[in-house]
Amino acid sequence: MNNFTKLLFACFCLSGVFLFGCKEEFDEYYARPEGLEGPVYQVLSDSVRFRGNFDHYLALVDRAGYKQTLSSAGYWTVFAPNDEAFEQYFEENGLSGIDDISDEKAYEIVTYSLVYNAYSMRDLGYYQTGPGNDTLSSSFRRKTAYYKGVYKDNVYGEELDVVDANRNGVATYSISDNNNKYIPYYVQHYLDRMELTAEDIEGFYDRPYTGAQVANANVVESNVSAENGYIHTVDRVIEPMPNIADYLKDKPEYSLFKSILEMEFRSRDNNTAVNYDATTYPELTERFAPVYDLAGPVYVKSYTGTYAFAPNNENFLSGGNIAQSDSWTLFAPTNEALQKFLDEVLLEYYGELANVPDPILFDFVNMHMWQTALWPSRFPLMTNLLNEEARFDPEADIEERKVLSNGLFYGTNQVQQGNFFFTVYSRPYLDPNYSIMLELLNSYRFTVSDPGQNFAMLLMSNQQLNDAGFVYDPGARDVWTYNGSASQAYERLIRMLELSIIKLGSPDELQDISGSGIVETLGGEYIRYENGQFFASGNVESGELIDVNEDETYEAINGRDFYTEGLVSYTEKVLAEIIMETPQFAKFAEYLEHSSIYNASTLQIEGVSPGQFFTVLVPSDEAIEAAVAAGTLPADPMTGDAAEREAITAFLKYHFVPRNTIVPDGKKIVSDNGEEFSTLLASLEGEIKKVVIDNSANGFQAPYTMTVTDLNGNVANVNIPESNVLASYAVLHQIDRVLESN
Numbered sequence: 001m002n003n004f005t006k007l008l009f010a011c012f013c014l015s016g017v018f019l020f021g022c023k024e025e026f027d028e029y030y031a032r033p034e035g036l037e038g039p040v041y042q043v044l045s046d047s048v049r050f051r052g053n054f055d056h057y058l059a060l061v062d063r064a065g066y067k068q069t070l071s072s073a074g075y076w077t078v079f080a081p082n083d084e085a086f087e088q089y090f091e092e093n094g095l096s097g098i099d100d101i102s103d104e105k106a107y108e109i110v111t112y113s114l115v116y117n118a119y120s121m122r123d124l125g126y127y128q129t130g131p132g133n134d135t136l137s138s139s140f141r142r143k144t145a146y147y148k149g150v151y152k153d154n155v156y157g158e159e160l161d162v163v164d165a166n167r168n169g170v171a172t173y174s175i176s177d178n179n180n181k182y183i184p185y186y187v188q189h190y191l192d193r194m195e196l197t198a199e200d201i202e203g204f205y206d207r208p209y210t211g212a213q214v215a216n217a218n219v220v221e222s223n224v225s226a227e228n229g230y231i232h233t234v235d236r237v238i239e240p241m242p243n244i245a246d247y248l249k250d251k252p253e254y255s256l257f258k259s260i261l262e263m264e265f266r267s268r269d270n271n272t273a274v275n276y277d278a279t280t281y282p283e284l285t286e287r288f289a290p291v292y293d294l295a296g297p298v299y300v301k302s303y304t305g306t307y308a309f310a311p312n313n314e315n316f317l318s319g320g321n322i323a324q325s326d327s328w329t330l331f332a333p334t335n336e337a338l339q340k341f342l343d344e345v346l347l348e349y350y351g352e353l354a355n356v357p358d359p360i361l362f363d364f365v366n367m368h369m370w371q372t373a374l375w376p377s378r379f380p381l382m383t384n385l386l387n388e389e390a391r392f393d394p395e396a397d398i399e400e401r402k403v404l405s406n407g408l409f410y411g412t413n414q415v416q417q418g419n420f421f422f423t424v425y426s427r428p429y430l431d432p433n434y435s436i437m438l439e440l441l442n443s444y445r446f447t448v449s450d451p452g453q454n455f456a457m458l459l460m461s462n463q464q465l466n467d468a469g470f471v472y473d474p475g476a477r478d479v480w481t482y483n484g485s486a487s488q489a490y491e492r493l494i495r496m497l498e499l500s501i502i503k504l505g506s507p508d509e510l511q512d513i514s515g516s517g518i519v520e521t522l523g524g525e526y527i528r529y530e531n532g533q534f535f536a537s538g539n540v541e542s543g544e545l546i547d548v549n550e551d552e553t554y555e556a557i558n559g560r561d562f563y564t565e566g567l568v569s570y571t572e573k574v575l576a577e578i579i580m581e582t583p584q585f586a587k588f589a590e591y592l593e594h595s596s597i598y599n600a601s602t603l604q605i606e607g608v609s610p611g612q613f614f615t616v617l618v619p620s621d622e623a624i625e626a627a628v629a630a631g632t633l634p635a636d637p638m639t640g641d642a643a644e645r646e647a648i649t650a651f652l653k654y655h656f657v658p659r660n661t662i663v664p665d666g667k668k669i670v671s672d673n674g675e676e677f678s679t680l681l682a683s684l685e686g687e688i689k690k691v692v693i694d695n696s697a698n699g700f701q702a703p704y705t706m707t708v709t710d711l712n713g714n715v716a717n718v719n720i721p722e723s724n725v726l727a728s729y730a731v732l733h734q735i736d737r738v739l740e741s742n
Contacts, residue, residue, distance in 0.1 A: 040078050040226045041070040050224075056086035056098050057113075063103055064110040076229035077115035077124075077142065079183070079214050081237045089237035105239075111146035112183060112240040118229035121212055121222045125189030127324035138193035139324040140184055140373070146240050147178040147314075150288050150298055155276055156268045161292070162276065162299045163284060164245070164312035167319065169305030170275045175283055179314045181240050181405040182323065185214040200375040203394070204403050214238065215403070241405040244330050245312035254411065256335040256342075261311070261365055262303075265354045272358050273365075275302050306362045308369035308385045314406045317371070328407030329370040331392065333415045334399060341415040345422075349431050360420075360430070367418035373408055376401075387446060391417045417557070424457045425449035427554050427561040436462050436472045440497045444522070454504035455522070455559045458534060458546065460496070464567055498523030499536050499568040505667065507559050513548065518663050518724045518731075524613060526663060526731050527568060528724060534562070537578075537726035538569030571728050575614060576603045578727040584734055585725075587621040588655075591637040595648050607653065607680040614730040615657040615677075617691070617708055619738045620719065627738035653681035654689055654710075654741045661731045664706035664718055666696035674709065681741055689741045710739040 037043055041061065044054040057080050061067055070076070081089070090097060101109075119142070127139035153162040165172070166179035186201050188211050198209040205216045212219035217236035224231035242250065248258045259265060263273040278285070278297035285298045303310040309328045316323035333341070342353070346364065350356045366385050374382055376398075379390040392398060392412055400411040420429050425448045428434035428441060437460045441448065448455050465472075469483040470493060478486035480493065501522035504510065510519070516530040527536040533545040547565040554561040571578070576598060580589045592598050597606035608614065619627070627633040633651055634644035657677045662668060669675045674694030681689040692709040706718035716735040723733035 165302035329374040419449035537571040
């Protein structure tokens, strides 16, 4: 051996000694710390604390193929049923033991007991809203390892391989989301944050709420640490819960509601509620075909995005962590309750469901859907997409209640009393003979269908509108026309519509229209009724008053709908013309006609713009004669004296009240002493001269009277029989004295 070889040999020996010493140091540094718990599987199977208490659960873990998973690194929350829970499960399901549980059922039980990420019971009370925000949140659900996957579904007589939608709407499926099911649990933090009571939870289960509950199981031991997560022992076996769509499918007592939800009475091509799509996501077929040994494509079953949610979507809204804090809610009426509603309401004009327009069916479904977990104590607090609270009595109207994998389910013995179906909006909404009026109501539907506001509507039928020269053709270039012209056609109709919607103080205010009265309409203008007939300013002008078919009047929860023999119309005359043509205003008209504020060629009055609301207070002829005799008003309306003409101008302007229409109905003015209103008259310094109007001078009760007090404290009484003269955006009243402004 030469010297070089000896050197190499010595170096090799020294390096071996060095490496051996390093390995000892490495093992010592990275050795498992003493006292560290083992993985979940080992904690449940080998520890002195739990050995022999989870034999059934561990047997299922083995058969489900999760032994390695729970024996390895990871991050899990495990809701582990103990052996006593399984013994109870065997008895309840007629099983002799663990061997009677199929491998498929074993997989379901195990994967549904596993929640992604490790949470203590305290942490389960919060959902992950971001750093520092958890304390503001509350949670009652977590995503599990279980998902339904591909299943067989009979679709119009054809058996398809289907996966459920994991987002709301059509063509929104997320390829990266398996639509995993969520498991519900209840800790006190959630109840406190949501202001819920124990009764809210107990109503869904057959046991008292203990403060720590997972589905229908109590947590008997919590926060057991393991190397790869937390273990919480539960006293019942928890099977995966169906989602809302699956629960409906398996409950024949709700089959009629399901048929509407999924439009089973439509052909597949005409079904706008449910869609089966195998072309948009070919990756699904590639992924699942070898797993399930499929011969054909995989279809995504989705529901229209018009619905508040897809009842087969396990996620909440767009998915993400917010699904930990909230879920869907569905109220499903029983077949008997729903059939009664169909017979009495929905099918009154259609005969059968196949004839009902899709938008009405969508609204019907949506009035039973909530985009939140609606616990019984919160029925009055949260609204659906149609802005309705849940109108069910939790004790009298709820037949059953279930917490399902994607939301709360209530079986009910009545239909939600939806705004669109039970208010004054319902008649044009449901009756196809009033479809034009319904189209015009689009911008007003949430107003007139609000049960908190009261209205009467004078219904305008398609035939009446067509006979009046109006045509609605949504496929035409000019959708709205009047006597063949599109100019102002829609605007005319909207004004007529607003004149046809009467504001009421109570639903029964117009129960009797055999007398006389004046009422405000939705647009702020007034119309009148007398001896069972309605009329607006245009009806007065034409002499065509509107007869009411009182036997057909529909009484809604917020008013009534009148079926009529005509349409309301408005005058196109300006305010000056109305004054000039009204006999009881003759002397006032004479002063106006010869004044400096009136333009005879344009018929305009200074300060009065078309479309502006006005109340005109017109002194009677006798009142004007008395003012002339008293020297407060020039005797000659055509005087050439500048001072007298200025006095006439002041006299006229002080009797015009702009921006308001006030009538003797006890409304608008809430003060016992009346309210101040500005007039058209102003001083040289720009100070607006005002009057005080009291339209309930004899108290807030019929018959109403009305007084006007001027700046000198003089009180003028409105002569009711000669008042309430209707004009375009104005009402004119006769008063018994001239108002004085100085």
